[in-house]
Amino acid sequence: MALMTGKQYKESLNDGREVYINGERVKNIAEHPAFHPIIETKARMYDMNHEARYADVCTTKLEDGETICRAYKLPKAKEDLTAIRTYVDTVLDDLGGVVYRVGDETIGEMWSLYDAQDRLNEIDPTYAENIKNHVDRIARLDLFHVSANTDPKGDRSKLFEGKAAGTLLHVVEENDKGIVVRGAKFETAAAYAHQAFVKPTISNWTDQSMTPYACGFIADMGAPGLKHICRTPLSTGKNPVDYPLSTRFDEIDTLLVFDDVLIPWENVLFHGNLESAQYIRKTVHRYSAFNYVLRLQRRADFLLGTALLNVEQTGLTKIPAVQEKISQLICYRETINAHLTAAVANAQKSAGGLMMPNQSLLYTGRLYALTNFPKMAHLCRELVGGQLAVTPDSATIADPQIKEYIDQYYTLDGGWTPEKRTKLLYFARDLLNSAYGGHQITFELFAQAPPFAQYMAAFNHFDLNPVRDMVTKAAHLETDAKAELAMQK
Numbered sequence: 218m219a220l221m222t223g224k225q226y227k228e229s230l231n232d233g234r235e236v237y238i239n240g241e242r243v244k245n246i247a248e249h250p251a252f253h254p255i256i257e258t259k260a261r262m263y264d265m266n267h268e269a270r271y272a273d274v275c276t277t278k279l280e281d282g283e284t285i286c287r288a289y290k291l292p293k294a295k296e297d298l299t300a301i302r303t304y305v306d307t308v309l310d311d312l313g314g315v316v317y318r319v320g321d322e323t324i325g326e327m328w329s330l331y332d333a334q335d336r337l338n339e340i341d342p343t344y345a346e347n348i349k350n351h352v353d354r355i356a357r358l359d360l361f362h363v364s365a366n367t368d369p370k371g372d373r374s375k376l377f378e379g380k381a382a383g384t385l386l387h388v389v390e391e392n393d394k395g396i397v398v399r400g401a402k403f404e405t406a407a408a409y410a411h412q413a414f415v416k417p418t419i420s421n422w423t424d425q426s427m428t429p430y431a432c433g434f435i436a437d438m439g440a441p442g443l444k445h446i447c448r449t450p451l452s453t454g455k456n457p458v459d460y461p462l463s464t465r466f467d468e469i470d471t472l473l474v475f476d477d478v479l480i481p482w483e484n485v486l487f488h489g490n491l492e493s494a495q496y497i498r499k500t501v502h503r504y505s506a507f508n509y510v511l512r513l514q515r516r517a518d519f520l521l522g523t524a525l526l527n528v529e530q531t532g533l534t535k536i537p538a539v540q541e542k543i544s545q546l547i548c549y550r551e552t553i554n555a556h557l558t559a560a561v562a563n564a565q566k567s568a569g570g571l572m573m574p575n576q577s578l579l580y581t582g583r584l585y586a587l588t589n590f591p592k593m594a595h596l597c598r599e600l601v602g603g604q605l606a607v608t609p610d611s612a613t614i615a616d617p618q619i620k621e622y623i624d625q626y627y628t629l630d631g632g633w634t635p636e637k638r639t640k641l642l643y644f645a646r647d648l649l650n651s652a653y654g655g656h657q658i659t660f661e662l663f664a665q666a667p668p669f670a671q672y673m674a675a676f677n678h679f680d681l682n683p684v685r686d687m688v689t690k691a692a693h694l695e696t697d698a699k700a701e702l703a704m705q706k
Contacts, residue, residue, distance in 0.1 A: 219285050220276065221359040222267060223260030229411065230256070232439035236408045238447040238469070246409055251450040254465050256409050259319060259361065262308055266359075274300075274307045279356065288321030289356035291328060292572045298507070298561045305511045314466040315515050317664065318406035322512075323364040325504030326414055327352050330433070330486060332503070332569035333496055337487060344487050351435055351486070360411040364505075365402035365436070365473055367663070368418045385418060386475060387429040388488065395481040396432065396488060405660075407471040408445040410438050414486075422495040431494035435484040442478040445471045451652045458611040459643050463653030502665055502674070503567070506583050507574045509665050510557055513586040516657075517550040520593050523645045524600040530633045530641070531602070542600055549593045556582025576678040584671050590661055594649055601645045608642045 221229070227247040236243040243249050247256050266275045266286055277287050277300070287304040290297065301321070309315060330337075331352055334345040355362050368385045386400030398415075407413055416433045436443065448470045452463040487493035502509075524546055533539045560574035560582065567573045598605060614623045614635060627635035648654055665671065689695055 219283050219357055219359055220266050221263050223257075223262075223264040226260050226263045226361065227256060230409055234408070234439040234445065235443065236445040236447065238408075239449060239453075243408075250453050251447070252409055252469060254452070255316075255406075255468055258312060258314075258316060258465060259409065261312065262319060263359070265308065265311060271307065271311075274303055283357060285356040286320075286359055289324055289359075291331070291352065292504070293570070294572055295561055295564050297572060298564055298574060301507070302511060302557065302561070305508060306515075309512075309515050312466075314462055315512050315519070316466055316468060317509075317512060317660075318363050318404075318410070318468050320361050320363070322505050322508035323362055323414065324352075324355060325506075325508060326364050326416070326501050327355070327362070328504045328569075328571060328573075329500045329502070330414075330497065332500065332567045332571060332573075333493070334569055336496060337493060340487065340490050340493060343482070344485065344493075347483055348486055350483070355412075361406075361409070362412055362414065363404055363406050363410040364414040364416065365404040365407065366416065366666075367403040369401050369403065369472065370418070385430050386415065386432075388432055389429075389477065391488075395479055396434070396485060397477050397479050398432070398434070398475045399477050400475055402473045402475075403470060404473050405468050405470045407438055407473050408447055408469060412437055413473070416497055416501065417494040422491045422498070425491070427491060427494075428489050431491050432488045433486040433493065433497055434480045434488075435486065436473075436475075436478065436480065437484075440478050442476045444474040444476060446474060447471050451656060456611060458640075460647045460651060460653070461640075461644050462647040463651055467653060499677075502583075503573050503576060503579075504571075506579050506665055507557070507560065510553060510579065510583050510586055513583075513590060513661065514550065514553040514557065516590065516661075517546070517553055517586070517593065519648055520597040521546040521550055523641070523648060524597045526641055527601045527645065530629055530631065530638065539600065542596055545596060546593060549589055553582060553586045556585065577675070577680070580671065580674045580678050583665065584668070584675055587661060587665075587668065587671065591658055594654075594658065597645075598649045601642070601649070604642055605646055605650055608639060608646070611639065611643070614639060 230246050234246070236246055238249075238251050243252070246252050265271045275287050276284050277290050278284055279290070287300060292298050292301065305321060308319075308321075327348065330348045334348065337345045337348070354360070370384070384401055386398055386402055388396045389399045390397035402413075402415060404413055413436050414433070415436050417431055422431060438445070450469060451467045452460055455464055457464040487497075521543070525543060528534050528539050528543065534543075556578055560578040563575040563578060564572050565575055609623075613619070614627070623635045627638050629638065646654075662668065666674075
């Protein structure tokens with residue numbers, strides 16, 4: 218059953234899952250006001266795969282001829298990575314916003330496990346077979362697959378001992394049906410996904426006492442004992458005209474509580490092995506970071522476009538200081554673009570025979586895009602100006618008693634009517650100043666691991682030998698070393 222429709226996707230969520238939000242248990246998640254907008258967005262993605270105009274970009278075929286979503290095909294050539302980039306851009310163009318947990322980013326984490334087949338085979342051949350089966354199953358059933366990463370941590374100095382250890386997800390029982398797990402994870406979009414790849418927390422994974430926590434598996438989001446405790450939505454009850462982004466793209470985050478949930482053996486990807494836990498934490502983003510940086514490029518496009526239209530309508534474009542700030546936004550956008558382009562051009566064969574984006578260029582691009590995002594958002598805010606903070610909402614400016622004043626003070630030459638101006642300001646406010654805008658800055662900061670972990674990834678994937686050898690040669694250090702050795706003899 219490849220290529221689900223939007224209607225089928227919404228119906229598939231009615232599986233008895235236990236979801237809580239705003240003090241109530243959700244009965245029909247697809248129709249609930251907190252989830253309806255983002256579920257409609259995901260449904261639109263499913264429907265795009267059935268439209269002839271998108272067929273070449275959004276779909277592809279498996280070797281046996283079955284048609285699947287483009288996002289789910291294992292990349293085996295540079296052309297596959299380019300096709301993924303085109304697919305993501307096409308989807309975001311159609312949606313008119315940025316969405317993260319929609320499947321294409323999180324499937325990459327399964328591909329990193331696919332690359333570990335040889336190592337996992339040494340532990341237990343069953344696990345490697347499970348991974349292959351799930352990569353294939355996700356594509357053929359067109360499942361909305363997400364990934365659960367972060368544990369609700371307490372005292373970080375006592376991560377695997379005392380009370381804090383009880384919150385970390387761990388195995389409490391092993392039987393003929395599978396493993397039983399207890400603990401919790403945070404995951405965006407889990408409440409309206411089909412399944413999640415649940416993986417160990419970030420740690421050194423060297424102490425044998427950590428063994429019960431070293432597990433990775435596929436969790437069915439409707440599994441008995443699994444509870445979805447969701448954060449308060451950012452946009453419920455708000456007017457879509459005033460909040461054009463948050464009323465459509467609020468991807469609800471969930472505290473997933475595993476209250477002794479049975480994970481069938483066919484869904485266990487590794488278990489009770491520190492080496493596997495260590496491997497997955499080191500490699501989990503080798504593909505998914507590509508989609509993450511792609512989305513930050515789209516945010517850069519929104520920042521640049523919003524700033525540009527605002528300075529153009531107010532006639533500030535010819536001022537050199539304004540041009541300089543716009544140029545900074547252009548440089549930000551194009552540097553992200555350059556990293557993505559180079560990561561594909563210099564793509565590398567993985568241990569599993571896949572084509573992965575060049576890891577050093579990808580991870581340094583991810584760091585550049587992430588660390589500069591708040592600065593660029595602030596620059597855009599500066600260019601939009603103070604009206605971002607003081608403009609009345611759409612209901613107020615439509616009041617016939619004050620319309621003449623709004624017309625007087627919000628009309629500009631060049632066809633900028635009050636309606637058109639405020640639409641742009643509302644978009645800018647939702648992008649930069651709303652609860653949604655603030656949420657996104659925090660989300661970006663931790664979506665692919667905290668910055669220190671991202672710096673470690675950049676350090677570990679840059680080949681330091683050439684620069685070490687270059688300076689050794691240029692500074693004639695080899696000569697000194699040879700002389701020292703000669704003296705020692």
